[in-house]
Amino acid sequence: RNQPVTVTVTGAGGQIGYALLFRAAAGAMFGSHTPVRLRLLEIPAGVRAAHGVALELDDCAFPLLASVDVFDEADRAFDGTDVAVLVGARPRTAGMERKDLLAANAGIFGPQGRAINDNAGDDVRIVVVGNPANTNALIASAHAPDIPVDRFTALTRLDHNRALAQLSHRFGVDTGHITRMAIWGNHSNTQFPDVSNVAVKGSPLAGSQLDRAWLRDEFIPKVADRGAEIIAVRGASSAASAANAIIDHVHDWFKGTPAGDWTSAAVMSRGEYGTPAGVFCSFPVTASGGAWHIVPDLKMSDEARSRLAISTDELLAERAAVAELGLL
């Protein structure tokens, strides 16, 4: 048995928390030899729900679950944490302007960044899920000056997995046979799901398989707008698939991505592929040694570059709005 890993989940009393915590406690993040300590953070209104989840976790008698604790205070919730999963966020409500949404979330992710900075374990890794995830990651990292910025990420793995599923349907193969998918840009509907490097059973897609009209009119909107489709059909936003993507993201960060493949995650841009430095941007990435690496030297068409630019322009606008409010 390995040393236990401490995982703090914010918004732990919500829908994603409910779909995430049981799988984390069962060993899905770090494998069957690594016990997990769970620390659940909630706002006061959510604490009771989080306590309810803790009771149910107890009742599962998971052999790998070393402890569960509930907090309504960030400094304590992040004490000694190895993995921080930042799910809790202020949702956009009717009539709310984007500026207000950014400000409300800065009020959550700024203090959480500081609490992680001051209390988390030396090797802490952070994944931001709550929207606007890329900009919330920027705010949190800006408030954590002692933590290398490469430890902060925003989740785009659900977008990546959604794309794999659509390709699986299109080409009639299991998702496990599809490699080298890439999500670029912001975790919003400006994202660019890019199939230009995709291989099916190890073979690059042939020109005839890359039907441009299908890509433009069906595939890209299907992936980019899937969140809205889930809400329309299910009557609630995606939760189990979001939790599954969090598990995949953390698992690969610790265990590495398979040889010959990559995945997608939003990491701090240093200007790779012409993106603006200083925003959290989704890239094709590999993981090894507990670190993400942007896949280098991919060819990008002019169209791909212009699609990516639309999304990074949105990231720049979000950063500017937050900076203008004095929140960075």
Ligand code: NDP
């Ligand atoms: P969910 O658990 O369903 O979602 C939480 C966040 O995840 C939302 O911001 C949501 O964004 C975001 N998200 C990102 N990607 C996805 C995706 N692909 N699918 C669905 N959601 C995604 O929300 P609940 O309202 O059920 O629960 C939130 C909990 O957080 C509440 O219990 C609340 O009390 C708590 N909270 C905790 C805070 C804290 O710990 N400090 C702060 C604020 C809230 P979007 O809204 O855009 O769908």
